[in-house]
Amino acid sequence: MAETAAKPRHGLVAFGCVGIVAAMLGASYAAVPLYNLFCRVTGYGGTTQVASAAPSGALERTVQIRFDGNVAPGLGWRFEPETRTMTVRIGETKLALYRAKNVSDRPLTGTASYNVSPNQTGAYFSKLQCFCFTEQTLQPGEEIDMPVAFFVDPSIAENRELDDIREITLSYTFFPVKEPKSASRTVADRPKS
Template sequence: MSAGPDVSPRPARNGRVVLVCVGIVAGMTGLSFAAVPLYDMFCRVTGYGGTTQVASAAPSAAIDRKVTVRFDGNVAPGLGWKFSPETISMSVSVGETKLAMYKAKNVSDKPITGTATYNVTPNQTGAYFSKLQCFCFTEQTLQPGEEIEMPVAFFVDPSIAENRDLDDVDEITLSYTFFPAKSQKSASAAGPERPKS
């Protein structure tokens, strides 16, 4: 009578399957942590999703094309601030450097630290909207009742004229939203922070 099939390779095969599954889970976990910084880098490079560009210098000359830049300011729930642009809109020559001011006020009875995110619409213009100075992603601490002005220096890159799909764009909206900072600082320890210039 035959002894039957040999089943000894099966535990080795199961071990390989477990090892592959653990490797896949570890790889997916690593990719999930890398996804946010990689997506952020992709958006900054391409302007995807209305992400603006950061410039170190303004263009040498403006071109004969005007756009209206509108300004928007929002506060996320849980942040006891008022936040708004001082000017609702301005006419800008493409390539011309302009300065816009926003105001923030802590309307609560305690020090609060906030940080802002931004985007522009239409989304396709993000690759051409460049900021020379901005308060975004910098934590701002305001004391109770304190009010500050926050400048944004920007320009619309003249290379927008080379994108024929954007010929009909004559209005761009720059929008900021302030959120509570992840780590609220003690105002007595840190003191109020000011926008970096």
């Protein structure tokens, strides 16, 4: 009698274990998108914000923006800011340009990761337009300007912990893309400069 009662319990334990494994597997797949969403919403780790409109006014307070550009190993590009620093008023929309050149003998596609430092300013650094929103494909020897339109949100003035911030660094690193998405910008569909 004890043997027949144990069989349903073993099945229940096995079903519970499979359920736990499935839940852990699902959580591991959801972790990266959820972490990225958390970073975009909170500015955690220096993640910048994406804005659909600029603020209506600017403050007198200024901050110096430093620009940094890097290329990860495996991507045959040169990538750097055209201007190293820029002084902006809080709430003022500005345009910065980065220059990228494919120094290889074949088309290469890259995607940019980005952040700002100090990290706590990420929640206030907003981009209206950026080359980093899409993959970029450059033909051999091709050299282009890559714009980023941005502002520092005036609400930073409400955070007294950031009153001493006088400089923000915007940093990009381009990484190679193994299989470009079809939506990548190519030479044919880029605006003429």
